[in-house]
Amino acid sequence: MARYYQQDIECASREQIKALQDERLVKQVKHVYDNVPYYRNLMDEKGVKPEDIKSTDDLHKLPFITKADLREAYPTGMLAVPMKDCVEIHSTSGTTGKRVVAFYTQKDLDIWHECCARAIMAVGGDENDVVQVAYGYGLFTGGAGLDGGAHKVGCLTLPMSSGNTDRQIQFMKDLEATILCCTPSYAAYLGESLHEMGLTPDDIKLKAGIFGAEPWTEEMRRSIEKSLGIKAYDIYGLTETSGPGVAYECTAQAGMHINEDHFIAEIIDPDTGEVLPEGSKGELVFTSITKEAFPLLRYRTRDICVLSREKCPCGRTHVKMTKPMGRSDDMMIIRGVNVFPSQIETVLLEQGYTPNYRIEVDRVNNNDTLDVFVELSNEMFSDTVKEIAIKEKELASAIKTMLGISPKVHLVPAKSITRSEGKAVRVIDKRKLHD
Numbered sequence: 314m315a316r317y318y319q320q321d322i323e324c325a326s327r328e329q330i331k332a333l334q335d336e337r338l339v340k341q342v343k344h345v346y347d348n349v350p351y352y353r354n355l356m357d358e359k360g361v362k363p364e365d366i367k368s369t370d371d372l373h374k375l376p377f378i379t380k381a382d383l384r385e386a387y388p389t390g391m392l393a394v395p396m397k398d399c400v401e402i403h404s405t406s407g408t409t410g411k412r413v414v415a416f417y418t419q420k421d422l423d424i425w426h427e428c429c430a431r432a433i434m435a436v437g438g439d440e441n442d443v444v445q446v447a448y449g450y451g452l453f454t455g456g457a458g459l460d461g462g463a464h465k466v467g468c469l470t471l472p473m474s475s476g477n478t479d480r481q482i483q484f485m486k487d488l489e490a491t492i493l494c495c496t497p498s499y500a501a502y503l504g505e506s507l508h509e510m511g512l513t514p515d516d517i518k519l520k521a522g523i524f525g526a527e528p529w530t531e532e533m534r535r536s537i538e539k540s541l542g543i544k545a546y547d548i549y550g551l552t553e554t555s556g557p558g559v560a561y562e563c564t565a566q567a568g569m570h571i572n573e574d575h576f577i578a579e580i581i582d583p584d585t586g587e588v589l590p591e592g593s594k595g596e597l598v599f600t601s602i603t604k605e606a607f608p609l610l611r612y613r614t615r616d617i618c619v620l621s622r623e624k625c626p627c628g629r630t631h632v633k634m635t636k637p638m639g640r641s642d643d644m645m646i647i648r649g650v651n652v653f654p655s656q657i658e659t660v661l662l663e664q665g666y667t668p669n670y671r672i673e674v675d676r677v678n679n680n681d682t683l684d685v686f687v688e689l690s691n692e693m694f695s696d697t698v699k700e701i702a703i704k705e706k707e708l709a710s711a712i713k714t715m716l717g718i719s720p721k722v723h724l725v726p727a728k729s730i731t732r733s734e735g736k737a738v739r740v741i742d743k744r745k746l747h748d
Contacts, residue, residue, distance in 0.1 A: 315627045318431040335368040337602035342366045348393040377611045383413045404452040405552045416606035428558030429462025435563040436521045436546045440467030447495035449475045454556025459494040489518040497529035498737035504540025514542020532662030568633035575603045583641040615642045647681045654739045675743040683720040
């Protein structure tokens with residue numbers, strides 16, 4: 314039986330959701346226009362006034378916001394309330410430039426935690442569960458969001474943060490954790506470590522995992538489910554829009570429900586910015602309609618996905634998004650071909666390899682090179698150079714079939730690729746360093 318945290322809104326009719334979005338959008342546009350000079354200037358440049366926005370049908374008239382805007386407005390240029398009304402900040406990792414700092418009022422935090430509570434209950438959680446939060450705490454949103462959500466549901470919360478794998482597994486066993494929250498790459502690592510300690514999924518009580526903060530494939534999901542003996546669920550969010558809980562999977566495991574009472578989702582053509590019809594694949598854009606401190610209108614996520622309103626067996630009526638199929642900005646163009654790391658991961662897992670890999674792209678004599686380093690599991694590791702060479706050739710051929718270009722594959726011993734406790738660093742593009 315499906316469980317809900319706020320059933321009235323999670324199962325509201327399309328008409329109710331649309332009416333709520335219309336009302337909240339009109340109010341939010343006025344709030345942003347009146348209080349955020351940076352965005353007011355963007356609207357003025359586009360010739361749009363708050364009174365031009367009467368419903369979600371007018372959303373397309375508003376200008377987009379990008380990460381570049383947030384960097385330019387750093388640190389407080391996008392703040393829509395006085396600083397004294399804010400109670401918390403979170404920040405992006407800054408891996409792609411200047412950090413983005415997001416501000417929260419108490420109401421913002423409450424709403425965010427409610428969204429995460431919905432995610433926990435959507436995977437079958439309730440107040441009897443023990444939730445082990447192994448996302449990083451601090452400026453990163455992962456730990457704080459799921460911690461707050463677990464408290465709202467009334468679960469016993471283990472605020473582990475990331476790392477210290479031995480302690481993670483000890484607490485998981487001793488305190489009988491039932492739901493694990495962390496990055497998928499760390500979940501895979503915990504599964505490996507459990508196995509190495511001579512333990513099996515029967516030795517722990519985990520039943521579900523809520524994994525996000527980095528892209529992962531269906532093959533990786535199945536691999537984690539097997540190694541930990543759980544059902545693995547996706548959660549989606551961005552620091553810019555609050556953090557995890559913008560969208561989440563239910564027990565159907567068939568796309569993530571977007572919390573439409575707080576966020577309006579659009580799909581656009583990443584090149585033209587044109588809004589695409591429902592069911593199209595394109596770039597996801599979010600408008601936050603209830604945030605007070607840091608409300609973003611038409612924020613370009615750079616994530617490529619598809620939205621679907623197909624009826625869900627769980628009874629929730631909010632639109633669903635697919636797993637991101639790559640990003641309009643982490644897409645690598647190698648020898649003129651668009652390549653997403655997730656495509657390579659899919660091939661590795663289909664061929665029975667571990668999801669521990671690293672992609673290196675370089676340019677030698679004006680030609681792009683693509684090297685894929687993949688760990689062999691202990692079972693697969695063979696001492697004969699000849700057998701490894703055959704496996705490398707077979708895997709290179711499978712990757713070429715997927716991508717249309719030939720990589721050089723290097724099979725390396727288990728544990729030789731550095732593990733990540735935060736976001737896994739999958740791609741090293743050396744071309745950017747000397748172009």
